[in-house]
Amino acid sequence: MFSEKDKQQIQERGSKLETVQIQIENFKKGFPYLPIQDAASVGNGIIRLSPEDLKKRGERYDAKIAAGTKALKFVPASGAASRMFKALFQALEDFQSQPHEDVIAANRDAAQYITELDRFAFAEELKKAVADDGEQLSATNKLDYLLTEKGLNYGAKPKGLLKFHSYEDGARTPFEEHLVEGAKYAADKDRKASLHFTVSPEHQPGFEALLAEIKDKYEELLGVEFDVTFSQQKPSTDTIAVDLENEPFRNADGSLLFRPGGHGALIENLNDLDADIIFIKNIDNVVPDRLKQPTIDFKKGLAGVLLKHQEKLFYYQHELNEKHYTALSSNFLAEAANFLENTLNTKPAKNHYYTEREELYQYLKEKYNRPLRVCGMVKNEGEPGGGPFWAMNADGTVSLQVVESSQIDPDSIQQQDIVQHATHFNPVDLVCAVKNYKGEKYDLTQFTDPATGFISQKSKDGKELKAQELPGLWNGAMSNWNTLFVEVPIETFNPVKTVNDLLRDQHL
Template structure:
């Protein structure tokens, strides 16, 4: 492909090479590669269901082991709150109280979340502040009709002369209202982390944020630090990182030519959350918990979450210990045939790694399969339509392993694959604990364990023109495809994401 000098300079500024850009364009031409799911991971077939006695044992084991490790909580937090307030933006743009009543508008839209917002908005953590600001900006507020009041209140929540909440990173939106203060998702992550990742009185957290937002998070921490540290009795070490520009990907038009802006520049887009494998790879800690920024609960409901986090951590420590023992035996050069069979059985039964062809009991094979990053993932029982989630997947070499798969990766045009997908019983809530060092204390190079074929092509637009965008293999999908994986069932009560503003009205976000 012929790139101009201007193109080459732009590519170089991204930290990329022309060859890498050409390879990305070849992926567009290749198209999405569907995975080969052999069966859904279910209880007893890939997902462990842990009883109360074993849960207590794992929690106790985690507590006894954790101070011997460096532990960190990794929180992807670059998401803006814009999508969370999308329905309110539409309402502010469309609703004309002089022409249509609120009830008629809501009935026409049929949006249950919007209905819930207007029925219970006084329970939102920022309602009082929004009402106060609205009355300040509109001295005639009390004389307006209820429908007019609703419209200007919503505009106050959204717009720059009001609270401007939709312009905030989601982590800094007020989530929970307590008697003494209002807490953001950022604060709730700190409160939660203090209860299970602190080592010798210190809790370490890492937030991946958008450029321009780091100062906002630091400002929030300055405001709440005294209160949080006094409440928890824990000191916090908080660090931030951005998505590296070199993980951005070229966009192409429908003819697979590089998409160009109106200024004739190449157009690059962020490579999706899968690009955060780079951020994860830079961490020095050996144990890392991963959880999304919007998945938090109020303080009175936190103990259940903490118990299951410790359970997952205890499971990780137990499996890690066994893997390290086996690797030390394999490294010794004195391995009996019985021990090789034992290790192979462990791979099959504990890690669900199976081969459909070739030698799967040699020392080299077993060492290669065990010497990988390890993750233990909480899985929640499906209560809605099955889609993405935990599956047993066969790769091109014939290896079957546990994978987290998105619905878009499944070939639903293939009747057998579609049937298998519908048999899924659980979904992925992004509740993961990772072991990032080997038995010699050396950090894994996480790039080696990414399945690049799990990248994803999506149709987007720019300046009104269609384009194809390339997302790197998802962080917990293809980004961790070659890790060793354990799935454990966790209760749905541990999964409380805030996707729309109305989710803040759910019981899990209302302090008791």
Template sequence: MQLPQKDKTLIETKGISETQLSDQLETFQNGIPFVKILDYAHLGKGIKQLSDQDKNEYYQFYENSNIKVIKFIPASGAASRMFRLLHQFLDEVEINEKKIQALLKTEEFLPLNPLIHQIDRLAFYEQAKQLSKQSSQNFENYSQAEQAVLILKTALSEKGLNLDALPKGLIPFHNYGDKIFTPFEEHLEEAKSYTIKNNNAQLHFTISEEHENNFIATLKQYLKSHNKENIDFEVNFSYQKPSTDTVAVNLDNTPYRDENGQLFFRPGGHGALIHNLNEINADLIFIKNIDNVSKKQTDKRITTEYKKVLAGVLLKLQNKIFGYQKALEQNPTTELIEEVQVFAQDNLNIKSPSHKACELLNELHRPIRVCGMVKNDGDPGGGPFWVEGDNAEQSLQIVETSQVDPNDEKQQQILKEATHFNPVDIVCGVKDYKGQKFDLKEFVNAKRGFICQKSIEGQDIKALELPGLWNGGMAHWHSIFVEVPLSTFNPVKTVVDLLKPAHQDH
């Protein structure tokens, strides 16, 4: 493909090579094959269930470790998604009791009823209410529902709190009476309970560059007001790299161009963050989504316990792997090779480990992730499955629903029967037995991306997302799945979720 000079200049500024661009266009042309799932992972077959004794042992193993730990939180998501339905409602509604109630009875807006009737339970309620009173002289004369609509309009509008323009990480989530915390601050609080080593807590947030000043200001305020333990917080931020952007195409797979004739690139999704993760230097990395935080002390205690347990599982397993690798390098006897083969089958889910020392050493030589898995309580979504690879090998993977053929009844049946889902509760070991960092880019399955349909200024286009961070992005890692309680998973996908018990006092 012969590129015009303006295209060459554009991709050069982004750090994208002509080969990468060509590969992306070829992917659109060829499509991405569906993942072939062989079975869902379940207790005793891919998912470990730990006894109280096991938990205590792993917990103590982590507690007694002296390692460098970092918590990694993808936090570039915009809050506008959690307000999408509310926006549609506010666009249609009028400040009129009858019209509000009529709209709330429609199937589309039925889920918003709790929001109108329990608006005073939202953490941003008081602030939005005061602004509403200032901008509306008749505020006190309105009914409760009319006031609620006004307050919600104020919360989202540019002249009000402008929550719609913020990243989700900076939305007021939890009201403690004497303080109001955003999820960003909740992650700082949570870090105190399981990432501190030598009075130091390290966190890394991936954010949008435009919001960095807001995050820094919130961090400064938090350290000033809420760090009574005088913990030495080391908080860093990074952005998705422009070199991980992907080109958009028309529905006929030709490159989409804007009104100036320029190629159009979009962010490559959370799979791009493997590059950010790759630059972190730590012995152990905890990964958790920005919106998965709870206000309840019992949830926090259980979350802390299981974070340490998962870390202990990883460290103990890693020690065993490292010991075997050193032994294989020094004196690979037949007995040792057989012992390592059994270990790899039983503990690393390697179905057919090699009988050659050098190949076995190589099979062990990869990063490790220990992932918490939660029992399904509804739609499974992304979850743990046994998957068939390109060479018919079987491996444990985290698979999204969209990666499975919707027209294959058998595949869909396996999806429906899945017992657990992925809450993104991951602990990573990213160094080898010599203490060297793995290059995580080498362990990505590049064929596990996603093609989806989007629109740009009303025109339908196709977009390419890179293999998801915990999907194809970690496809060639050692993957260990451990059952964790549902109480460790309290995400906020819509603003109504903030009314759930995990985000309230009762």
């Protein structure tokens, strides 16, 4: 299947031939659906914090930071913003062949943008670009100068560098909003705020230039020192593409086609970071300063929940790792099993009873020696995306998992009935602990579930192909973590999926 030239190409990418061969097999046999057992809900896998609990957890987190705990904020920011402007691109294309009034009548998203341009944070910059060219602010120019190199070129930029919010001293990008937000909960006792952004190679210079321009301003404004770093998705995590017969897809020059492996590839980037606590949040989920406080309170609250349970988890880790099973009492093992099942939300395989002390000890030792994450979950109000479920793992155990709709069997009435009863969804609001009781970092690549990948159909050069995504960052890539879910308010979830989302009250 692979020539010597192919093998050289694979090696030069930092990939392994065995990994590529496994990917080919995945195309042939497909990925299994993830069997969900129940939807997680408040009291059934999701913790609801009272105002008093939220305050206490936040104070616990603040105390740990004051004692030297190091926090870091991790923001996936690789994606281009082109999907935000799908309707506007269509309108710009249609303007070439149809009367403008017909296009605007048929394309409500474009009509709203054109009519309400002045409400956007980038409006003044766009109008200046049009005026500088001696042009009129026509409907066509409102689109053309936003999307293309004629003006702002937003159609080719990443979301993180678009102007989202207006302030008296100018407009802010999501990148800037993340810095401001991060300063409020990711700064250490010396007021150093650490943030890491994963970016595309072509966009990194833009992020670095903006950082150089605004860093001093925000450090003075917020009383912090920023430590901002960037990384790119590793070429070695790209996956091979195949044709519809599951043979390697080849470019016009005969070389193999590799495609980015999706956000699940970022587990490698996360694995390279060193911090006691890592917050994860998407680049487009930001709000202006006047609305930030609930997010800050709940970020600290989630971290406080993590720290509270981590203390006991570390106690059990220490005992299980430092003592022979014969030195551990039956009561201790029973307590550890109870904490694992009822607090860390991992249930043993059905009808599996650990009658032998050594067998129970080995099971507990394996399950306790894992990273810990706390995931915020929002009440379901019709937003798309994954959700919190009890799911069966490859070893037969049942645990809390973030499950995407594509992972659930669409033809199973029983599985879809569980989905219909789901009460919450995943807003991508995580706090992670990636070290053990000794302060040693885990190798996060060892806690993924390779069977939770995804196959989609694409095309290149007019030819159909199949692409493969790695297990998602917060589902399959973290499948074998110890997991807690905490309810967070809808006010903390304000993503921008289309340009007109910026006209919502949360972004004005």
